[in-house]
Amino acid sequence: xxxxxxxxxxxxxxxxxxxxxxxxxxxxxxxxxxxxxxxxxxxxxxxxxxxxxxxxxxxxxxxxxxxxxxxxxxxxxxxxxxxxxxxxxxxxxxxxxxxxxxxxxxxxxxxxxxxxxxxxxxxxxxxxxxxxxxxxxxxxxxxxxxxxxxxxxxxxxxxxxxxxxxxxxxxxxxxxxxxxxxxxxxxxxxxxxxxxxxxxxxxxxxxxxxxxxxxxxxxxxxxxxxxxxxxxxxxxxxxxxxxxxxxxxxxxxxxxxxxxxxxxxxxxxxxxxxxxxxxxxxxxxxxxxxxxxxxxxxxxxxx
Amino acid sequence: xxxxxxxxxxxxxxxxxxxxxxxxxxxxxxxxxxxxxxxxxxxxxxxxxxxxxxxxxxxxxxxxxxxxxxxxxxxxxxxxxxxxxxxxxxxxxxxxxxxxxxxxxxxxxxxxxxxxxxxxxxxxxxxxxxxxxxxxxxxxxxxxxxxxxxxxxxxxxxxxxxxxxxxxxxxxxxxxxxxxxxxxxxxxxxxxxxxxxxxxxxxxxxxxxxxxxxxxxxxxxxxxxxxxxxxxxxxxxxxxxxxxxxxxxxxxxxxxxxxxxxxxxxxxxxxxxxxxxxxxxxxxxxxxxxxxxxxxxxxxxxxxxxx
Numbered sequence: 132x133x134x135x136x137x138x139x140x141x142x143x144x145x146x147x148x149x150x151x152x153x154x155x156x157x158x159x160x161x162x163x164x165x166x167x168x169x170x171x172x173x174x175x176x177x178x179x180x181x182x183x184x185x186x187x188x189x190x191x192x193x194x195x196x197x198x199x200x201x202x203x204x205x206x207x208x209x210x211x212x213x214x215x216x217x218x219x220x221x222x223x224x225x226x227x228x229x230x231x232x233x234x235x236x237x238x239x240x241x242x243x244x245x246x247x248x249x250x251x252x253x254x255x256x257x258x259x260x261x262x263x264x265x266x267x268x269x270x271x272x273x274x275x276x277x278x279x280x281x282x283x284x285x286x287x288x289x290x291x292x293x294x295x296x297x298x299x300x301x302x303x304x305x306x307x308x309x310x311x312x313x314x315x316x317x318x319x320x321x322x323x324x325x326x327x328x329x330x331x332x333x334x335x336x337x338x339x340x341x342x343x344x345x346x347x348x349x350x351x352x353x354x355x356x357x358x359x360x361x362x363x364x365x366x367x368x369x370x371x372x373x374x375x376x377x378x379x380x381x382x383x384x385x386x387x388x389x390x391x392x393x394x395x396x397x398x399x400x401x402x403x404x405x406x407x408x409x410x411x412x413x414x415x416x417x418x419x420x421x422x423x424x425x426x427x428x429x430x431x432x433x434x
Numbered sequence: 435x436x437x438x439x440x441x442x443x444x445x446x447x448x449x450x451x452x453x454x455x456x457x458x459x460x461x462x463x464x465x466x467x468x469x470x471x472x473x474x475x476x477x478x479x480x481x482x483x484x485x486x487x488x489x490x491x492x493x494x495x496x497x498x499x500x501x502x503x504x505x506x507x508x509x510x511x512x513x514x515x516x517x518x519x520x521x522x523x524x525x526x527x528x529x530x531x532x533x534x535x536x537x538x539x540x541x542x543x544x545x546x547x548x549x550x551x552x553x554x555x556x557x558x559x560x561x562x563x564x565x566x567x568x569x570x571x572x573x574x575x576x577x578x579x580x581x582x583x584x585x586x587x588x589x590x591x592x593x594x595x596x597x598x599x600x601x602x603x604x605x606x607x608x609x610x611x612x613x614x615x616x617x618x619x620x621x622x623x624x625x626x627x628x629x630x631x632x633x634x635x636x637x638x639x640x641x642x643x644x645x646x647x648x649x650x651x652x653x654x655x656x657x658x659x660x661x662x663x664x665x666x667x668x669x670x671x672x673x674x675x676x677x678x679x680x681x682x683x684x685x686x687x688x689x690x691x692x693x694x695x696x697x698x699x700x701x702x703x704x705x706x707x708x709x710x711x712x713x714x715x716x717x718x719x720x721x722x723x724x725x726x727x728x729x730x731x732x733x734x735x736x737x738x739x740x741x
Contacts, residue, residue, distance in 0.1 A: 139641040143556045147549040147612055154609035155575050158586035222474045245728050246482045252724045254670035256690035257716050260697040265488050273491050276507040314736045369672040373694045392581045402585045409582035416579050
């Protein structure tokens, strides 16, 4: 049985490991090195400038706009997505008529579940183009068309600085709710029926059942969702690149760090500077993930 | 005197009978429940509409001419203008983008699943020096933002002469899909019983044959979920093609990239009807596939988050 074990292991691991080292580990390691140079890609050689790129990043107006946008998104997008997804998941799984002690979703749950998940299978780039149409600044846009029925003036959803970021966040929430709805539904399905039966016998209403039984037992899933949404919000590049005016405009109102990395690298050819920004983003992602896990940590409930 | 009036007054209205109190709700809440359930249905319907409306609008728009497209968004198209679709497919190159995407995702996912399951199998079921190190090397990729690697990755691909080629994009897709695939499949291979594999080896089956003919078929549910996960992920990928298939490689572009460029290049004199048709072409097949396989797709996509 042991015969030929090592050649077999080496044979199976060689291709994936080489591919992974060349295209993933190598670039990640190099990024830290390039971040310390003023490399602009024209010559093979680059000068080490120490931490100069980083000190420039911290004086970069657009970088701080991007960070502020990430901050706003980190507060709003996970919260609203999770609240909506939990609410809908509860309606579709638990809130229906209770027959013979077992609770089920409202009628039509199957249909809603399929429809709500739609955005998740679409490319973010396609979703971005889709919402250009929804957000059109005159009455031929879907939203402004609806506003027009009520006699409201058309809104420049993507061109007004105070509105544009919310327009982008709206799309993130629009596409995320279905995914987390399905995630929470799976979590709700694993909650024992007896708990709902007991609550029913005690005369607890649906709202009470939700806050006293469903939510505490879904804690871990909600935590996972929060981390995922946080990481997603710290990306946001594709949507901003396709949907916003002037790649993160108006005037940086919707820009994200990914957009700044991409522009500095492939529009201005500041490869050292762009890599340094990537390094900063890496530490931001790490901190946000660690912080989320830390803040939401609590003893696991056994059931 | 005081005693009877005090007890009489509530008796006439809605004092719940003491025995029924625990099992039956007091009559007042029944109305409340109906109101709540009405609002529940309303909120579900509103969200469903919010999801469907932009898609429906795009589909209707694909038959409209420019004049109609800048009119009332909810008006129906005057006639079914299939020529919008024809222009999208040919003039706007959507046909080519679809084909490119099929080729890239076909090779990308096949490669990912093959290499990923091979690595995961070895990491899960064999002990050798450095096993933990290799495993953590793969899994560490889950925590890094792609933007960190963007600049060096561009030059690695460029120096290999693979910039603007499908080969380059496929290899990069495979490499960046490996962390999650290896992570997920390693966990799955660990749960498989070892008796079957041992029996196969006793029967004189080589390690390689044991893997392909015994263990891989046993891992089918996990492989199916991950294949779906990777197909959707690679089909919808936008950033990597944007960087690795730059402007001068337009004939190699994949679908999301092509659609986005049609819309940004558009401006005011654009062929809006064709843009809407192009969007419909990129949305409808995906939705049809999704509706057919929705159970598998939902579990495939969420399985990742629950692990």
